[in-house]
Amino acid sequence: xxxxxxxxxxxxxxxxxxxxxxxxxxxxxxxxxxxxxxxxxxxxxxxxxxxxxxxxxxxxxxxxxxxxxxxxxxxxxxxxxxxxxxxxxxxxxxxxxxxxxxxxxxxxxxxxxxxxxxxxxxxxxxx
Numbered sequence: 001x002x003x004x005x006x007x008x009x010x011x012x013x014x015x016x017x018x019x020x021x022x023x024x025x026x027x028x029x030x031x032x033x034x035x036x037x038x039x040x041x042x043x044x045x046x047x048x049x050x051x052x053x054x055x056x057x058x059x060x061x062x063x064x065x066x067x068x069x070x071x072x073x074x075x076x077x078x079x080x081x082x083x084x085x086x087x088x089x090x091x092x093x094x095x096x097x098x099x100x101x102x103x104x105x106x107x108x109x110x111x112x113x114x115x116x117x118x119x120x121x122x123x124x125x126x127x
Contacts, residue, residue: 010100019096023089029082036082043077046070 001009014020030036050066058066077083 014096014100017096019089019092023086023093026082026085026089030086033082036080036086039073039077039080039083043070043073046073 030040046066046069050063050070053063053066078087
């Protein structure tokens with residue numbers, strides 16, 4: 001199998017993984033949920049407000065107020081089931097992708113003397 005075939009097979013395996021499917025389903029649910037969309041929009045707006053305020057050398061107390069509101073909004077996002085599921089799904093997918101990258105790096109570094117079983121629970125080489 002050449003690298004193009006291997007990459008295609010890997011892409012298909014990733015697309016069919018539980019982690020990817022969970023993330024995609026959670027993202028779809030979030031996109032269809034009005035409250036989730038509002039929370040995400042408000043959070044992004046607060047982030048931008050904080051960035052602009054820090055660039056404009058806003059008073060430290062005002063910056064703290066914005067930061068506190070932003071942290072409250074983050075807490076609200078983490079407590080709302082739809083957005084929590086999205087963040088959890090994304091984190092699971094990112095963890096899986098780090099594992100995939102670690103395995104690839106393991107083989108690129110030439111440290112494959114014992115071979116890779118594909119299960120990190122039995123491997124001491126990648127981490």
